[in-house]
Amino acid sequence: MSQPQPGTSHLNLRAQVIRTLLAVHQGQSLASVLPIHLQKVADRDRALFHELVLGSLRQWYSLKSITLPLLTKSDNNETVETCMYVGIYQLLCTRLAPHGVISETVEAVKQLGYGPLSGLVNAVLRRVSRETTHFQEELAHAHGLPSWLFKRLKKDWGEETLEKLCWDLKQIAPLTLRVNDSAVSRGDFLDILTEHNIAARACELSDVGIVLEQAVQIPNLPGFEDGGFSVQDEHAQLCAQILPNLDGKVVVDACAAPGGKTAHLLEHFDLKKLYAIDQDSKRLLRVSENLERLQLTQHADVEILTADATNWIVPEAVDCIVLDAPCSAIGVMRRHPDIRLLRQSSDIAQTVALQKEILQHMWQQVKAGGHLLYITCSILKAENEQQMVDFFATHADAQEIKIDADWGIEQIHGRQLLPQQAKGDGFYYCLIQKS
Numbered sequence: 001m002s003q004p005q006p007g008t009s010h011l012n013l014r015a016q017v018i019r020t021l022l023a024v025h026q027g028q029s030l031a032s033v034l035p036i037h038l039q040k041v042a043d044r045d046r047a048l049f050h051e052l053v054l055g056s057l058r059q060w061y062s063l064k065s066i067t068l069p070l071l072t073k074s075d076n077n078e079t080v081e082t083c084m085y086v087g088i089y090q091l092l093c094t095r096l097a098p099h100g101v102i103s104e105t106v107e108a109v110k111q112l113g114y115g116p117l118s119g120l121v122n123a124v125l126r127r128v129s130r131e132t133t134h135f136q137e138e139l140a141h142a143h144g145l146p147s148w149l150f151k152r153l154k155k156d157w158g159e160e161t162l163e164k165l166c167w168d169l170k171q172i173a174p175l176t177l178r179v180n181d182s183a184v185s186r187g188d189f190l191d192i193l194t195e196h197n198i199a200a201r202a203c204e205l206s207d208v209g210i211v212l213e214q215a216v217q218i219p220n221l222p223g224f225e226d227g228g229f230s231v232q233d234e235h236a237q238l239c240a241q242i243l244p245n246l247d248g249k250v251v252v253d254a255c256a257a258p259g260g261k262t263a264h265l266l267e268h269f270d271l272k273k274l275y276a277i278d279q280d281s282k283r284l285l286r287v288s289e290n291l292e293r294l295q296l297t298q299h300a301d302v303e304i305l306t307a308d309a310t311n312w313i314v315p316e317a318v319d320c321i322v323l324d325a326p327c328s329a330i331g332v333m334r335r336h337p338d339i340r341l342l343r344q345s346s347d348i349a350q351t352v353a354l355q356k357e358i359l360q361h362m363w364q365q366v367k368a369g370g371h372l373l374y375i376t377c378s379i380l381k382a383e384n385e386q387q388m389v390d391f392f393a394t395h396a397d398a399q400e401i402k403i404d405a406d407w408g409i410e411q412i413h414g415r416q417l418l419p420q421q422a423k424g425d426g427f428y429y430c431l432i433q434k435s
């Protein structure tokens with residue numbers, strides 16, 4: 001069946017959700033398509049639109065695994081399958097009334113030009129709504145990953161860890177703040193939140209982290225305009241705790257944008273000089289904006305530069321390089337559920353090669369006695385432990401400084417944090433010193 005190209009003004013909310021999901025399924029990032037589709041959604045429907053798009057992506061492969069057995073080969077149609085995923089997601093994962101879900105989703109099928117298949121969608125959704133408990137169990141047991149990733153994670157972490165890991169990757173990540181303790185202490189900021197009746201708790205691992213226990217509009221939180229805090233995952237906040245004391249030192253943040261760790265370095269240390277580089281000039285603008293809002297530019301000599309970390313030469317001797325390397329980002333899939341669809345098996349080798357190239361080049365810039373902290377938000381060993389095994393095997397002047405911590409999983413080199421429910425994302429850290 002050829003795909004019609006209807007206009008969008010008449011589309012209901014479910015049809016807008018389905019079009020957004022189809023765009024991601026065809027390879028576009030959610031960040032690029034969301035603003036376009038959101039424009040067409042009434043203000044009152046935006047929260048539901050977000051919930052349905054993000055939720056369907058988070059459960060995509062789980063929904064697929066329970067939908068396909070309900071279809072025959074001749075029913076094979078990308079749009080209609082996506083309609084079913086959205087319908088089933090609503091029936092199994094939301095409290096929306098089933099009759100409304102079914103009629104709105106079936107109407108979307110017709111609006112998208114697949115009227116002849118609307119009876120099939122209607123029948124499938126009615127069956128799921130009659131057998132909710134059975135299908136909810138099936139959804140919960142599905143691993144919910146593309147098969148290449150499931151196999152890789154199984155090889156890396158083994159059967160026992162895998163089941164919980166797959167489940168954790170399907171959960172919604174907590175909303176976590178990093179308090180700018182150069183402006184306000186965490187205790188005082190928690191008191192301010194309490195005064196505003198905002199439920200929050202201190203993080204366990206990060207000494208400047210706070211988990212918000214209710215949904216909030218970030219710009220409306222007290223202290224936002226004055227730079228009292230940033231939004232940052234708890235495990236990402238461990239960077240400053242792992243580094244040696246960098247007061248008075250020259251530091252390079254080699255892949256800096258959008259500046260989460262750059263800002264944390266400036267909040268935590270009294271640096272002599274900080275070079276924040278990234279090859280993406282657009283993303284780099286956000287580093288400047290963040291540092292300005294957090295009022296951090298006056299503390300140190302900060303230079304923000306568009307540069308390629310595979311060949312940029314630092315103009316002076318460097319005490320420390322923070323290398324938050326480009327990676328598959330599998331560890332932050334809860335916050336970016338489109339990664340589940342977009343990332344391909346063939347991307348990994350390319351990413352590992354780029355990380356290696358950046359590492360090799362930046363290592364040459366570290367002075368004797370200086371440090372490099374290698375970080376990724378990946379949970380694949382190829383990008384982390386194995387990357388470091390290869391690095392130490394080929395760099396006799398590199399010595400690992402073991403991270404003395406009670407969090408994460410000790411690796412041959414470095415420590416790995418896996419995403420955990422109500423806790424942080426998947427991150428890897430390895431601290432290296434030059435002899």
Ligand SMILES: C[S@@+](CC[C@H](N)C(=O)[O-])C[C@H]1O[C@@H](n2cnc3c(N)ncnc32)[C@H](O)[C@@H]1O
Pocket residue numbers: 254255256257258259260261262277278279280283307308309310324325326327358377
């Ligand atoms: C994981 S993100 C960095 C996140 C950042 N450190 C933070 O905490 O907000 C990786 C960054 O590497 C940048 N990048 C990729 N290839 C690069 C290269 N060859 N040179 C410099 N930056 C690069 C990307 O543009 C991206 O901003």
